[in-house]
Amino acid sequence: MRIGIVAGGPERSLAELTEYKEMIDLWIGADRGTAYIMKHQLTLHIAVGDFDSVTETELASIRMHAQQFDQFPAEKDETDLEIAVRIALTHSPDEIYLFGVTGGRLDHELVNVQLLYQLVSKGIKAAIIDNTNQLSLHLPGVHTVRKEANNQYISFLPFTHHVGGLTLTGFYYPLENKTIEWGATLCISNQIINNYGTFSFDDGILIMIKSIEPFKK
Structure with a gap:
């Protein structure tokens, strides 16, 4: 339901x-x-x-x-x-x-x-x-996210003090096994290259925010 x-x-x-x-x-x-x-x-x-x-x-x-x-x-x-x-x-x-x-x-x-x-x-x-936004929380594992618009930006922030082993695949700015902590801006304003991107991590809780800039072509 x-x-x-x-x-x-x-x-x-x-x-x-x-x-x-x-x-x-x-x-x-x-x-x-x-x-x-x-x-x-x-x-x-x-x-x-x-x-x-x-x-x-x-x-x-x-x-x-x-x-x-x-x-x-x-x-x-x-x-x-x-x-x-x-x-x-x-x-x-x-x-x-x-x-x-x-x-x-x-x-x-x-x-x-x-x-x-x-x-x-x-x-x-x-x-x-x-x-203009969709915010979700994710637990450790492998996750898939779909590209919904050309003007869609995706940002990742740690909900817990840190998120460990973060890997981004299929994104304009890829990432490999990094740890991000509170206050880090490393994973702000990324984009999916094709139709889907994947993100994975092994420690912590991750915030994902999908944002649309309605006036930007």
């Missing part, structure tokens, strides 16, 4: 959700993310959060359209997104994609990246997706 969770980040950074309509089996809205799901005319399977960022009129519409509605107090020990992730896990998903989680407060963005670790450590494929 593939689950899409939509949070209430700035709409200007939101991915075009309808592009994922056929891929996502279950949509969960967190707070204002519920309104984004309805605006894109997608099925609002589950609505969760304190809903302090929607109007009374919007809240009434959310209650009417949501197949499951769970409201929580504003003062709580979890963010609305973390609650949505917790509920998503009860459905035994294979993949979870987070939308509407970038472009706003930096503290929320950073903790949202850390939320991916909860998913990846459970063997769930997960990524953060916005209108």
Whole structure:
């Protein structure tokens, strides 16, 4: 099962959700993310959060359209997104994609990246997706990544203090058995040469960010 969770980040950074309509089996809205799901005319399977960022009129519409509605107090020990992730896990998903989680407060963005670790450590494929970026965490092993556009850039950063044995094959800037640490910019703004590239490493946890520069030919 593939689950899409939509949070209430700035709409200007939101991915075009309808592009994922056929891929996502279950949509969960967190707070204002519920309104984004309805605006894109997608099925609002589950609505969760304190809903302090929607109007009374919007809240009434959310209650009417949501197949499951769970409201929580504003003062709580979890963010609305973390609650949505917790509920998503009860459905035994294979993949979870987070939308509407970038472009706003930096503290929320950073903790949202850390939320991916909860998913990846459970063997769930997960990524953060916005209108120009896709961020994912990877455990040691061999991984394949597909070229999606000529103006796509791929960057690798260590999530843990260091990532060891990193090898990049099929990239414009290849790499062979290198260790990268926090603050290193060695693996920023790479590109896949043909249709696919591979990356492998044997120690640590790696962040991969696929970015599109929409105005660059």
